[in-house]
Amino acid sequence: MPRSKRRGPSSTNHNHTPIDMSVSGAHEESLPRHPSKRLRHTSSARRYTKSDDVSNVSMFSQKRCITWFREYTSPDDTDTLGPEGMEKFCEDIGVEPENVVMLVLAYRMNARQMGFFTLSEWLKGFSELQCDSISKIQQKLEYLRNQLNDPYTFKGIYRYAYDFARDKDQRSMDMDTARVMLQLLLGKHWPLFTQFAQFLDQSKYKVINKDQWCNILEFSRTINHDLSNYDLDGAWPVMLDEFVEWLKIQRDEGSSSTEARGS
Numbered sequence: 221m222p223r224s225k226r227r228g229p230s231s232t233n234h235n236h237t238p239i240d241m242s243v244s245g246a247h248e249e250s251l252p253r254h255p256s257k258r259l260r261h262t263s264s265a266r267r268y269t270k271s272d273d274v275s276n277v278s279m280f281s282q283k284r285c286i287t288w289f290r291e292y293t294s295p296d297d298t299d300t301l302g303p304e305g306m307e308k309f310c311e312d313i314g315v316e317p318e319n320v321v322m323l324v325l326a327y328r329m330n331a332r333q334m335g336f337f338t339l340s341e342w343l344k345g346f347s348e349l350q351c352d353s354i355s356k357i358q359q360k361l362e363y364l365r366n367q368l369n370d371p372y373t374f375k376g377i378y379r380y381a382y383d384f385a386r387d388k389d390q391r392s393m394d395m396d397t398a399r400v401m402l403q404l405l406l407g408k409h410w411p412l413f414t415q416f417a418q419f420l421d422q423s424k425y426k427v428i429n430k431d432q433w434c435n436i437l438e439f440s441r442t443i444n445h446d447l448s449n450y451d452l453d454g455a456w457p458v459m460l461d462e463f464v465e466w467l468k469i470q471r472d473e474g475s476s477s478t479e480a481r482g483s
Contacts, residue, residue, distance in 0.1 A: 282343065285352040289342045301337040312354050315361065320404050324364045326384060327377045334385050375437065378405055382433045392427035395420065402436070410440040415470070419463045432457045 290298055292305030301309065310317045329345030331337055351357040367373045385401050386393040393401075399420060406413050416436075428436075435457050443450050450464050 280347065280350040281352050282347065285343060285346050286339065288352060288354075289337075289339055299339040301342065303335045306335055306337070313357055313361070318404070320368065321361055321364050323381060323384075323404065324367055324377060327380050328364070330380075331384065333388065371441075378437050379434060381405060382430055390427070392429045393433065395426055395428065398428040398433070406437070406440055411445045412440070412443075412467070415467055416463060419466050423459075423462070423466075425459060428459075432459050435460060 289301065292301045292309050293299070294302070294305075307317060310319075310322065315321055325345065326334070326337075328348060329337060329341040331341045331345075346352065346357070349357070349360055351360060368377065381401055381404075382393060385397050387397075399417060402413070403417070410416075439456065439460055447464055447467065452461065452464075
């Protein structure tokens with residue numbers, strides 16, 4: 221994900237009182253009278269305790285998750301993980317901040333602002349993923365990446381990315397951010413992405429609105445590489461009509477140059 225520009229609002233801290241899971245010891249008279257049977261019972265109890273400890277570590281713990289979160293926050297705002305904490309978190313789990321898996325994770329948290337996680341967002345995402353430690357989220361990274369392979373989920377992530385990445389003071393996304401996010405989401409999958417990026421670079425557009433953003437995805441999914449099924453009378457935004465016109469001119473000029481060199 222691109223680096224964050226500004227700080228988001230911190231969430232309200234919710235204190236969680238740990239539940240006492242201890243069990244009082246049984247009365248002496250309730251134990252079997254035969255020493256050999258008592259020995260077997262005691263040995264069994266020890267084995268159960270060890271197994272139970274392992275089970276407790278493997279189970280999700282909200283308390284452990286909150287403690288983990290606070291490793292990345294500052295003393296003056298313990299309920300907000302900011303840009304510095306985000307870099308440390310990414311370093312700990314072995315993922316670059318710009319990696320698309322971080323966008324998927326933010327989507328699972330329903331994080332409001334790029335570069336920030338609030339405590340409530342952190343708990344939402346990681347309780348669903350059942351992660352309360354570095355090792356557990358590392359084991360989930362491939363699962364998060366694979367979510368991009370599902371067309372329905374990918375569409376949700378793509379739409380979410382617009383409001384997540386744009387400056388909250390603006391209704392539209394600035395072009396620099398838009399190019400980075402489009403590269404992140406469509407760069408490897410849309411054959412026309414390179415040409416579209418070139419079109420944006422030379423165009424008059426300084427921002428992308430949400431309607432344009434959503435239609436770029438639909439265009440990338442439905443229009444052939446040769447533009448043969450593009451309908452000029454369709455309901456595409458003017459931006460995409462202009463892109464098609466620009467691309468046809470580029471291709472015509474390319475064909476003319478090739479023919480001139482061959483003659």
